[in-house]
Each structure stands twice: as C-alpha cells, then as structure tokens.
Amino acid sequence: MKGDEKTGVLTLPGSPSDEGKQCVKKALEEMAGSVPFRTSRQCQDLLRYIVLHSLSGEDELLRERMIGVEVFGRRPDYDQAADPVVRIRAADVRKRIALFYEATDAATRQVKIAIHSGSYKASFAFLGSRDVEVSDNEPPAEMAAPVVVATPSIELLPAPPRDKESTKNIRRWIRQSPWMVLTVVILLLIPAIYALFRSTRETAFDRFWSPVLKAPNRTVIYVGSNAVYYLAGDFVDRYRREHRLDKVESMGREFLVPLGSNDVLNGSDLIPEKDTYTTVGDAAALARIASLLSERKKSYDMRFGGDISVGDLRERPAILIGGFNNSWTLEMTDNLRFGFSYWHQIEDRFDKRRSWKANQDFTDDYAIISRILNSKTGEILITAAGIGQAGTRAAGEFLTSPGDIDSLMLAAPRGWEKRNLQIVLHTSVINGSPNHPDVIATYYW
Numbered sequence: 001m002k003g004d005e006k007t008g009v010l011t012l013p014g015s016p017s018d019e020g021k022q023c024v025k026k027a028l029e030e031m032a033g034s035v036p037f038r039t040s041r042q043c044q045d046l047l048r049y050i051v052l053h054s055l056s057g058e059d060e061l062l063r064e065r066m067i068g069v070e071v072f073g074r075r076p077d078y079d080q081a082a083d084p085v086v087r088i089r090a091a092d093v094r095k096r097i098a099l100f101y102e103a104t105d106a107a108t109r110q111v112k113i114a115i116h117s118g119s120y121k122a123s124f125a126f127l128g129s130r131d132v133e134v135s136d137n138e139p140p141a142e143m144a145a146p147v148v149v150a151t152p153s154i155e156l157l158p159a160p161p162r163d164k165e166s167t168k169n170i171r172r173w174i175r176q177s178p179w180m181v182l183t184v185v186i187l188l189l190i191p192a193i194y195a196l197f198r199s200t201r202e203t204a205f206d207r208f209w210s211p212v213l214k215a216p217n218r219t220v221i222y223v224g225s226n227a228v229y230y231l232a233g234d235f236v237d238r239y240r241r242e243h244r245l246d247k248v249e250s251m252g253r254e255f256l257v258p259l260g261s262n263d264v265l266n267g268s269d270l271i272p273e274k275d276t277y278t279t280v281g282d283a284a285a286l287a288r289i290a291s292l293l294s295e296r297k298k299s300y301d302m303r304f305g306g307d308i309s310v311g312d313l314r315e316r317p318a319i320l321i322g323g324f325n326n327s328w329t330l331e332m333t334d335n336l337r338f339g340f341s342y343w344h345q346i347e348d349r350f351d352k353r354r355s356w357k358a359n360q361d362f363t364d365d366y367a368i369i370s371r372i373l374n375s376k377t378g379e380i381l382i383t384a385a386g387i388g389q390a391g392t393r394a395a396g397e398f399l400t401s402p403g404d405i406d407s408l409m410l411a412a413p414r415g416w417e418k419r420n421l422q423i424v425l426h427t428s429v430i431n432g433s434p435n436h437p438d439v440i441a442t443y444y445w
Helices: 018-032 041-056 064-070 085-103 164-176 178-200 204-213 233-242 280-295 310-314 327-332 389-399 402-409
Strands: 009-011 111-115 122-127 219-223 229-231 270-272 300-304 318-321 338-341 345-348 355-357 364-372 381-386 421-430 438-444
Touching: 018 041, 018 111, 018 122, 041 064, 041 085, 041 122, 064 085, 085 111, 085 402, 085 438, 204 280, 204 402, 219 280, 219 310, 229 233, 280 300, 280 318, 280 381, 280 389, 318 327, 327 338, 327 381, 338 364, 364 389, 381 389, 389 402, 389 421
Parallel strands: 219 300, 219 318, 318 381
Antiparallel strands: 009 122, 111 122, 229 270, 338 345, 345 355, 364 381, 364 421, 421 438
C-alpha cells in the first residue's frame, strides 16, 4: 500500500492488520454513537454490518438482497424494486457519515470510514506522513501521526505608489479593447452565477411539495376526529357513594374515574360526546404542516369533524391527517397499494403476505404517507396517517423534514416527481411520543 505524499492519507488495498482492524472498530463505535446516527437504530445496524463484513472480506454478504435479509428482516425472495429499503438506508448512512465528519475534525482522526455511492462495501483510510509500503500484517508506524506542513513566514511590504503613466496605459487598453474587457468581466462573473444557480436549485423536498405549493387554489387541511364518551351523572353519583367520595364537592364530566375490575358499566352510563376531539399526534402533524405552508406563502383552510364535503376536495389540493379516525383518508386511499385494514393494521394489497400491525400497547406504530397527483377527486391529495396518534405525528414530522425527503429520493426512480407515491413508516413510541421514523416500504407509479 502507498501513501499520498500530498495528503498524507494511506488507503488500505486489502484486509487491514489486526491493529488496523481495532482502529477501524473503535472509529466505528464512535461514529455509531454520534449525534447523526443516534436517532436511527436501522442506520446504526446497517453501518455496523457493512463495516464489520468489509473488514472480514466477506463480500458475498454485502449484496443488496443479503443486507435486506440480514439487517432489515426481509424474506429471501422479497422484491427489491418494490421495497428499496437497503438503497434508501444506505443513502441515509452516507449522508450521516458526511455529517459526522463535517461536525468533527477529520484531519485529526486515525482512520476515516467511507461507503462510496453504488457500493455496499466500506473503505478505510489511515493518516500517514509520507510514501510508505504497508503489508497486510503490519500497520504503518506513522499512521497515528498527522501530517504537519511547515509554512514559511511572509513579510508584507507596502505597495509601491501607482505610476500615472501605468494608469493611462490601462485606460487606453480598456478603450481600445472593449471585447477583451467584456470577456474578462464574464469570466469573473461565472463563479458567482454558478453559486447563485446552486443556491436556487430545487431540492427533492421542493419538488415533492411543488404540486401543492404551485396550485392556484387554497389548500384544505382536514383532521379526523376521535370517538369520545363521558360518564352519565347518575353513574358518577353512584360511584361517589360506593367509594365514599361524598366529601368531594365537585365531580364534573371531566372527572377521571379509576374503574376497577368489579365496576360494571351499563349502556346508559356512557354518553357519546358530540363535539370534535383531536389527538395530540394529529394536532402535532397539523401544526407542522400548517407551519410549512405558511413559510412557503401558501394559503390554506383547516377543517375538523363533519365540516367538509366532497365538493371541498374537488376544488383544491387536500391534505388529510389521521388514519382510522379520518373517514376521508380511508375512502380516498382504499384503491391504493398500501392501506389500512381491520384492527390496527396496514396491509400491502399487492402482496397479501406483507402487513404491519401495531402492538397492543402501541410501543411500535406504523403510518402511511400518500402523494396522489390525480386522486379520486381530480385534485392533488397528500395523506399523513398513522395506525395510532404517534404514527400520524411521525408521518407529519417526516413530511415536513427536508432532510428525510431528500434522503428518501436519492433511491427513487427517475422522474418520481411526476408520479404518485406511497411511503410506509415505522416508529418506536416512548411515553406516547414517536422516535424518528424508518422507511420500510415505498411504491411509485
């Protein structure tokens, strides 16, 4: 192996030595526990899998299908085109590696890890100080020593006085060679124009939201409502007497009754609430989406409960928030590939073997994001819908995160912005709040 005289970086051509492997493993754990990786367990697992199998030289285990089976629990015969989880997560890992090295001083690190685009094999670079031949069994003695380049001191001298004759010659040249002057000005402006072009170029996040933001009509945001019951006054009075709570002066309808296993409720003891109630997750998703539209100067109307009709959806772009608690979400997506089915479940209608079900205590939740350019109403439709409230909240956060949308579209098919798409998300839930969601399935058509 040879080092680069200019950069001092030594790149390993084959399997590194035992000491080199220990350096890589130490760098791996530092990276996996860093801020860019801390929010995604899947990215941590994929990073460790790729690095450790690359160190072992097990290239046959670094193919897309094998990674999908070993890291993400897919079946050996799963459809990689319909479920590009490996490509999506690999792109996300590369982005997080770049963020890790941007946030730290890469030049002071003993080893640098990279996963180049188009490959699932990691490469490793060690710091050195000059051209060094390194065997696979012996690491370079200089690899822990960063390169130090001495910079000669420069004495700044005062500029000589400008000669009047030189100034006259410059003016004469400008008058006699206008085209040459114009060429020089254009060459000087090219870097500035290129920088301006890059700053104004549309991102994947911009293209995802463009159909809504560029639509001439106001957008309608509709939030589902949840079934709520309160206890009848007769039951509350009976509960007070049986539990000796007569000294409590007031027990209104908001009183929380800690019912035990021996307490019996009759149908007349429960009264359905006629007002509309919104969950915390739906409200959080609504706040993020409304904030995004406001930032982009897009006007919108918010609707709740029964305050919407099919005519509202036919006249303007619509964003539907909520899954099982939003009848419009269920109706408008009942012909799509990914949809909600009986009892806390999302199903793949194209592959009945695939489904995702929330557990009973909702410590894991799932959600569907749909973007339909020409829905049943003929207008653009976007849904953020979870099985539970935490899933809806996670979907709202993903929809409004430029980083998440940009990372997802790195593995999207060409021309995706002109296609319909669906995204299935998974999130773990702690105390009712979702963690950063993971993409587990996508579909473009």
